[in-house]
Amino acid sequence: MSSFEFNWSANKKIEPAKVFAKRKNNGNNAKIALNNAGNKTDFQKPVKQFKHKNVVEKETPINKPNVQSTNTFLKRNNKGHKKEFQKPVEQFNHKNVVDKETPINKPNVQSTNIFLKRNNEGHKKEFQKPVRQFQPRNIQDNETPVDKPYENLNILIKRKQKKDKLAAKNLANEGNDVLLPKPTTNNNKTTQHSLFSDRSKNMFVKCPKGVSVVEKVFSADKKFSSLNIHKHLLSNLEKINFSTLTNVQEKSIPVVLTGKNVLIRSQTGSGKTLAYAVPIVDALQSITPRIQRTNGVQAIVVVPTRELALQTHELFGKINTFQWIVVGHLCGGENRKTEKIRLKKGVHILVATPGRLLDHILHTTAFAIDSVRCLVLDEADRLLDMGFKKDIVKIVEELDKAKVNSEYNPLAMLNKKTEQTHVEEDADLPALKNVNSKSRQTLLLSATLTKGIAELADFTMKQHIYVDALDESSTVNPEHMVIPNTVKQEFVMTYVKHRLFTLSALLVAKAKSNSKVFVFMATAQMVEYHHELFTKYLLKMPVNRGKLKSGDVVLLDNMDEGSDEEEVAVDLNIFALHGSMDQNVRKEVFTSFRAAKKGVLLCTDVAARGLDVPAADCIVQYTGPSSDEDYLHRVGRTGRAGKSGSSIIFLTHEEQEYITRLQDHKVFLSEHKPDDFLKHLCDLMEEEDQEKAATAVQRRYESALNKDQELFKKACFAYSSWSRFYNTYPTKLRSIFDFKKANLGHYVTSFALRETPTNVGKIVRGQVVKKEPQRLNRKLATHDDDQPKRPPPTGGFKRKINSVCLTTSEFGSGLAPSKKKKKKSA
Numbered sequence: 001m002s003s004f005e006f007n008w009s010a011n012k013k014i015e016p017a018k019v020f021a022k023r024k025n026n027g028n029n030a031k032i033a034l035n036n037a038g039n040k041t042d043f044q045k046p047v048k049q050f051k052h053k054n055v056v057e058k059e060t061p062i063n064k065p066n067v068q069s070t071n072t073f074l075k076r077n078n079k080g081h082k083k084e085f086q087k088p089v090e091q092f093n094h095k096n097v098v099d100k101e102t103p104i105n106k107p108n109v110q111s112t113n114i115f116l117k118r119n120n121e122g123h124k125k126e127f128q129k130p131v132r133q134f135q136p137r138n139i140q141d142n143e144t145p146v147d148k149p150y151e152n153l154n155i156l157i158k159r160k161q162k163k164d165k166l167a168a169k170n171l172a173n174e175g176n177d178v179l180l181p182k183p184t185t186n187n188n189k190t191t192q193h194s195l196f197s198d199r200s201k202n203m204f205v206k207c208p209k210g211v212s213v214v215e216k217v218f219s220a221d222k223k224f225s226s227l228n229i230h231k232h233l234l235s236n237l238e239k240i241n242f243s244t245l246t247n248v249q250e251k252s253i254p255v256v257l258t259g260k261n262v263l264i265r266s267q268t269g270s271g272k273t274l275a276y277a278v279p280i281v282d283a284l285q286s287i288t289p290r291i292q293r294t295n296g297v298q299a300i301v302v303v304p305t306r307e308l309a310l311q312t313h314e315l316f317g318k319i320n321t322f323q324w325i326v327v328g329h330l331c332g333g334e335n336r337k338t339e340k341i342r343l344k345k346g347v348h349i350l351v352a353t354p355g356r357l358l359d360h361i362l363h364t365t366a367f368a369i370d371s372v373r374c375l376v377l378d379e380a381d382r383l384l385d386m387g388f389k390k391d392i393v394k395i396v397e398e399l400d401k402a403k404v405n406s407e408y409n410p411l412a413m414l415n416k417k418t419e420q421t422h423v424e425e426d427a428d429l430p431a432l433k434n435v436n437s438k439s440r441q442t443l444l445l446s447a448t449l450t451k452g453i454a455e456l457a458d459f460t461m462k463q464h465i466y467v468d469a470l471d472e473s474s475t476v477n478p479e480h481m482v483i484p485n486t487v488k489q490e491f492v493m494t495y496v497k498h499r500l501f502t503l504s505a506l507l508v509a510k511a512k513s514n515s516k517v518f519v520f521m522a523t524a525q526m527v528e529y530h531h532e533l534f535t536k537y538l539l540k541m542p543v544n545r546g547k548l549k550s551g552d553v554v555l556l557d558n559m560d561e562g563s564d565e566e567e568v569a570v571d572l573n574i575f576a577l578h579g580s581m582d583q584n585v586r587k588e589v590f591t592s593f594r595a596a597k598k599g600v601l602l603c604t605d606v607a608a609r610g611l612d613v614p615a616a617d618c619i620v621q622y623t624g625p626s627s628d629e630d631y632l633h634r635v636g637r638t639g640r641a642g643k644s645g646s647s648i649i650f651l652t653h654e655e656q657e658y659i660t661r662l663q664d665h666k667v668f669l670s671e672h673k674p675d676d677f678l679k680h681l682c683d684l685m686e687e688e689d690q691e692k693a694a695t696a697v698q699r700r701y702e703s704a705l706n707k708d709q710e711l712f713k714k715a716c717f718a719y720s721s722w723s724r725f726y727n728t729y730p731t732k733l734r735s736i737f738d739f740k741k742a743n744l745g746h747y748v749t750s751f752a753l754r755e756t757p758t759n760v761g762k763i764v765r766g767q768v769v770k771k772e773p774q775r776l777n778r779k780l781a782t783h784d785d786d787q788p789k790r791p792p793p794t795g796g797f798k799r800k801i802n803s804v805c806l807t808t809s810e811f812g813s814g815l816a817p818s819k820k821k822k823k824k825s826a
């Protein structure tokens, strides 16, 4: 047997004789038909498997040498004669192709991809087999990989429509009577749901499960009566419903009463304020003879925010039944002169924010601090933020200096001669109980235990006792965040474009359940803008909103100015609180929100620390926290003193890594589906379809901005401040809240703006936006044609970004930085 025969039969398994028989019998691949001259002749059927892009479907007679044949070739038969062979079809089957063919004249040489064939002139020539064209993986054996003409059909149709529209417009411009195509209802439909087109985004959020660290608020039924405190103080505490000690109070008050330095850590809302307030009041009332105003400041309590200063001052006022003990407060934004007068008169317990306190220490001569025998640093972790460590360090240094000076002040020694004898007698008394004591007791309180706290403790207290409210059995790990277990912690994963109406829906839901809600936002500008937007356009709605529909979209923006009768649609009080507000307004807002039975407080982190609004039952973090501690403190505004509450953080898909990060701190969140909130928009908009209702709300906001230039400006500034905030995220969280990953176009939509991010930037900088305001999300704008376009702002908005606003700190003295050298005032 020749090698050729062997190869053929072994590899192809189709004998040439059989192929001939097949063709003769009009088998699969041959047929008899009339040729061009009208004679019956044998035709070769074009084999589909050979058809790729450029194959022309032409039937070729086999015996016509000058006509191309794709499927036959010459080869020696068993007897050694050259004969035409039918190529086994399977060879071209991409799956089973064996790239092996033996050229006729080179029987012993294997060629993988070349075969002989007659060319157009009838000569045998070597041809290249187009094997690779059959490569596409999923092509079926009998499939022809030709162009798919319908694939881009939609694009072509759209292009055609566009061209037609343009042509029609041109004709119309030339004065011809042409009907311009109107946006169809179908068009409306697509646009209406386009806000939800992202839903196809594959999203899988894994809710971590685990055991969080639990700290009990009330451990045992230990009462205040078990403490060795004055009976009047005790009865007063009971009168205001403080009879059982909280865990941290039970552990720390006895230690504080001994006069030692203490570092206290316990979770938010566990009653740390009373843990130092009760011992201070009790110590001061125990001094005999009674302390006078002239004795000066005995205790200073430093707190991070103005609201917290007011709140703490209020608590001292409540528990202090001893009329001769005077409590006062100093905080940024207040009238300095009034404060000076207050200090001059004499105060025993002074609650203050660090900036203003330092200001008075350095500049108010009437304010003597040499008598201070107790320093409390409440919310110490927050005090360390934003470089305020410097102020604290300076305050401590000044206090130390004042003590040393007083020791060497002969006049003071003379004045206090009689009392000094008294000191020797009561040398064992704790510092706070002894007016002439030269030592000072320092107390540090915090909900977290950070490295900074440890450093501050080392600096302010030479020796101290550490009190932790956790059970002795639980190991204290600084990495673990302890959050009251009565707070249900959730996240809501939203598409960026959905953020605004999801928040709106949440507020509507909370209004229905009579909740008291904190909504945390990144910047003061955001708070201002959302406050106005919601107050004007969410709480109030057009009376006939349900009927105002075109196609499937509720048209709230197409109403005539005169006819837009509105009604209160959501029964809710919305408050705004941030650091750039006037102090009087700020005070009023805080007091009103505390007193309100239900309501929403839109706020910056100014409200994140220490604020105690007992009925607050829900915390919303609309923008992520700047640090993990901020997360803890924000959540800590609810679930206070063992009460239950809930917290929801808004996260985008790009930010979902934050869930895992919290997990590392032993904080486990569960998911809250946005749909649970969105359904509330249906009632509000009188629209059955949730997506349509949400779209209608978004459109209401957008059109409001279109009409209301002031609000539009606020929106631009709010977006701009957000983008700066997001772009300068603290390093620790930057990989999660990553500006580079943020879709700014979508974020602009989440501020109800239809500008591009670049244009918003220009508007904020006061530059003229030359282009017609561009629609960011064309899909959203169904009312493009029937709505007057907003004229480009002429001259731009001249207001410059007030960077002072953005950096205004709660710790500051509240005074504008002055270049003049400050003189010491009397």
Ligand SMILES: Nc1ncnc2c1ncn2[C@@H]1O[C@H](COP(=O)(O)OP(=O)(O)OP(=O)(O)O)[C@@H](O)[C@H]1O
Pocket (backbone or CB within 6 Å): 241, 242, 243, 244, 245, 246, 249, 266, 267, 268, 269, 270, 271, 272, 273, 274, 446, 447, 609, 610, 611, 612, 614, 636, 640, 641
């Ligand atoms: N012994 C007590 N019995 C009942 N309620 C208490 C008791 N002690 C404090 N509370 C209440 O608990 C709430 C939280 O107290 P406080 O503000 O002192 O907590 P905190 O630990 O300082 O919180 P944060 O760390 O957030 O500042 C307040 O409403 C307070 O009235």
